[in-house]
Amino acid sequence: MRLMGCMVGQSGAIGEEEREQRKVNKQIDEQLQKEKQVLRATHRLLLLGAGESGKSTIVKQMRILHINGFNEKEKKEKIADIRRNVRDSISVRYYLLIYQ
Numbered sequence: 001m002r003l004m005g006c007m008v009g010q011s012g013a014i015g016e017e018e019r020e021q022r023k024v025n026k027q028i029d030e031q032l033q034k035e036k037q038v039l040r041a042t043h044r045l046l047l048l049g050a051g052e053s054g055k056s057t058i059v060k061q062m063r064i065l066h067i068n069g070f071n072e073k074e075k076k077e078k079i080a081d082i083r084r085n086v087r088d089s090i091s092v093r094y095y096l097l098i099y100q
Contacts, residue, residue, distance in 0.1 A: 047059070
């Protein structure tokens with residue numbers, strides 16, 4: 001005699017606990033599948049180069065363009081850098097005008 005597709009438990013049917021376990025297992029499998037898809041869609045970039053070659057600049061620009069940009073603290077920290085760059089640029093131009 002051959003039994004096909006028969007599942008017999010203590011009472012002859014799947015118990016409530018086993019149903020719950022299967023439901024949780026299915027949810028976990030679905031979550032793993034979603035995370036796998038996200039991981040596959042993630043692009044990775046390895047930046048190699050000598051010091052001061054612009055690696056950090058690339059990362060910062062990508063962050064500004066593709067994420068939320070800078071928070072308020074970071075913006076305030078960058079103000080000093082921007083002012084210094086403007087001052088240095090003006091100084092160089094002034095020097096070139098006067099001495100050339």
